[in-house]
Amino acid sequence: MTANDVQLAEAPVLEAVRVNKSYGHHQVLKDVSLEVHPGEVVCLIGPSGAGKSTFLRTLNRLEAPDSGEIWVGGDPIGFRLDNGKLHELPERHLSAQRARTAMVFQHFNLFPHFTALQNVMEGPVRVQKRKAAVVREEAVALLNRVGLGDKVDYYPSQLSGGQRQRVAIARAVAMKPLFLLFDEPTSALDPELVGEVLDVMTALAKDGRTMLVVTHEMGFARRVADRIVFMADGIVVEDGTPGEVLDHPKEARTQQFLRRVLA
C-alpha cells in the first residue's frame, strides 16, 4: 500500500455526525455518530428497538433525522453546503444524491410489475441515464453472479424469497453505489433460504465493496465484518473488530445481549 492509497482509504465514504431522531416522545436515535471507510464491511447488531434500522434509513434519508449530519462521499445528504450553511434540498435533488447509494430491504421491495432484469435495469437506465444496451449486459452478468442467470425474465411473484432478495441485491449493486445498505436482509426469509443470500453478500464483501449491514446473523457478522457496531436504546454502545465486540465485549449491555443471542 502506497502512502497515497492510505490517504484515500482514510477519507470516509460515509459519515454520520450526532444523528438524532424522535417519534413523538420516544427518542429512537441519540447522538449517533459513525464513519465508514471505502471497502469496509460494518455490521450493526443489537436488540430490536435499538434504532439500527432507523439509523440505516437516515443514511439515504428515507428517514430525515431531527438533527445531525450525514455526509455521503463528501456531500451532506439532503442539503447543499453554501457559505457555511446547509440548505435543505427539494426531493428531486435529494434523489440524485440517493442514486449514489443503494439499499436492500427486509421485505425485498422488488417492483412486482417488472421482471428481474427490468428491476435491475430501472435505476441505471431511468435514474442514471446510462445506455440501455450496456446496462442490460451488466444486469444480466449481475443476475448470473447471484445465481439467477436463468431467471432474468421472471416476475418477482414467480421467484422464491431467497431469489427475490438476490434480485434485490443485484438491483442495488447495479447502481454502482458508493456503499450498500442492508436492512435485515435475511429476516423475512424461510430459514433454509438464508444461506443463499448470505453467500451472495459474502461474495460482495470479498470483492471489496463497502457495506453496512443491519443483521441478526451473528455467524455472518463474525465471518464477514471488518467492524461490528453494537447499538442499544438509540446509542452506539460498542464499536470494534468482531474479535473485540463479540469475544471480548467491554460493556455490560453488550455482554448481556451476546449471552442471550449466542446462548
Added chain:
Amino acid sequence: MTITTSQTHDERTLLPQVRLKHWGRWVVAALIIALVLVLVWSAAGGNIDYAAIPGYLVHPVVLEGLVNTIVLALTSMAAAIVVGVVIALMRVSNNPVASVFAVFYVWLFRGLPLLVQILLWYNLALVFPQIVIGVPGTDLSIFESNTNDVMTAFFAAFLGLALSQGGYMAEIVRAGLKSVDSGQIEAAQSIGQTPMQRTFRIVLPQAMPVIIPPTGNNFIDLLKSTSLASVIGFLELVKASNNISSFNLQVMETLIAAAIWYMVLVTVASIGQRFLERAFDKRGRKQGMPARLTTGRSLSSSIFSAPFMRTKR
C-alpha cells in the same frame, strides 16, 4: 343400517342411489316463468305502437341525441379522470391546505345532487352576468363574455357531470394509490427516482388494477346520468325522444327507442370494461411461468410493456 357381506370391496356390487328431487326448484322456476309470461302478454296487449319503435331508433333527431349523449359522456368522463387524479394527489400530498381542499372538494361535489349541480351551472348568469378574466387591480381583461354565451346547455351539463364524477374518481384513485405498498415507494427512492418517476413508473402502474374496475362502473353510471341534461334542454337521447313525442304524442314509443339505445351503450361499455379487466387479470395470472423465455427484446419495448401486475408477497 349396515350390509354385512363376505365379499371384498372390489367384488361387491354398489347399491342403487336415489337422488333428491328438488321439488322446490321446479315450483319456483314455474312461478318465475308464469310471471314473465304474464308481463310479456300484458305488455304486448298494451296501448303501444311497437311497429313505430324501429323507425324512432334511427330517427335523425334520436341519432343526433345519441351522438350528443356519447360526446357528453366521453368528454365529461375524460375531464373527471383528470380532476380525480389531481384531487387524489392533493389529498395525499404533504401540503395540509391542499389536502383539506381535496377533502372539501369531495364533500361538496359528491354531496350535491347532480341535477342540482347542473341547474346551478346553467343558471350561473343570474349571479354573474359577465365572465371576465382579467389582471387583478387593473382594467386589463384577457377574456370577456356574457355568461349565457359561455354557459351553454352542453357546457353546464359537462361541468356538472365532470366535477361531480371527479369527486368520485378522486376517491377511486386515492384507494388505488393507497393499495400500493409503502415499501415500493421506498425502493423507488432508494434507487434515486424523482417523485415524478416514482409516481408514473412505480405507483400508478401498480394502482391501475385497483382503479380500473370501479372506474368502469362509474362510467356506466355517468353514461346514464347524461339523461339529466335533458332538463336544461340539451338534446341528448331523452330530450330527443321528448321533442318527437311533443309533436305526435308517441311518448312511450320514443322513450323505448331511447331506452334501447341506452342499453346498447351500456352493453358496449360493459364489454369494454370486462375486456380491460381481463387484460389486467391475465397479467396477474402468469404466476409459475416465465414471462418470456428470451431476453431478445429491446429495452424500451420490454420496459414499456412491463405489465401492470399485482402480486402478494
